[in-house]
Amino acid sequence: AQSVTQPDIHITVSEGASLELRCNYSYGATPYLFWYVQSPGQGLQLLLKYFSGDTLVQGIKGFEAEFKRSQSSFNLRKPSVHWSDAAEYFCAVGSFSGGYNKLIFGAGTRLAVHP
C-alpha cells in the first residue's frame, strides 16, 4: 500500500539557517509527489510538485525539493529560513486510479523558527 513517512514531527531552526524536511514514500510506480504548507487556521497551500523529468524541483517561497528514487525520498529544502516560514509542512504522494485520484499525506512536520 502507498504510504508517506515524515520522520520529524517537530523541527526548530534559527532564522537565516538552512532547512531540510525529510519525506520518504512507499509506492510501486513512479510517484507524483507534493509538498504542501499549512499555516495556523489556513488551508493547504501547494509549495511544489514532482511529476517527472528534472529531479530537483523549485517551488514558491524559495523552497526546493529533490526526488531520489534510490532512497524513495523527496526532501524539502530552503537555504535561509524566514520567521514567516513557521508552519506545518506535509509531504504527499498521488495515488493512481485512472490518473492520480487521491493524495496520501504524511503526518506532517511542524516547523518553528527562532529569531
Added chain:
Amino acid sequence: EPEVTQTPSHQVTQMGQEVILRCVPISNHLYFYWYRQILGQKVEFLVSFYNNEISEKSEIFDDQFSVERPDGSNFTLKIRSTKLEDSAMYFCASRVTENQPQHFGDGTRLSIL
C-alpha cells in the same frame, strides 16, 4: 489567483444532526475531493468526484456521508447523522486535469457536541 472557497469556516452541530459543508471549486476544474483532518492527525482522503459521480471513496466515507454537485459551481459534503468522532477539519480540493495538482480550500472546522 482563483481559489477554492469553503463555507462555513466553523460549524458547531449537535450529535445526531445533519450537516452540510459547502465548497465552491475553481471554476474550470473537473475533479473534486473531500479530505478531513482530525485534530493532531494526518490529512485523510474521503472521496473523489468526477463527471457527476464518485470515482473513489475511502473506508471512512460510509453510508452517513454523501456528496453532491447540485449546480455548476457548488460541491457539498453531507453527513446525515453526525457523531462525536466526525469532529475534524474538512478540506475541499479541486484540480483541472489528471496531471495537475489539487488546490485546497481553507477548510471547515466541524465541531460535534
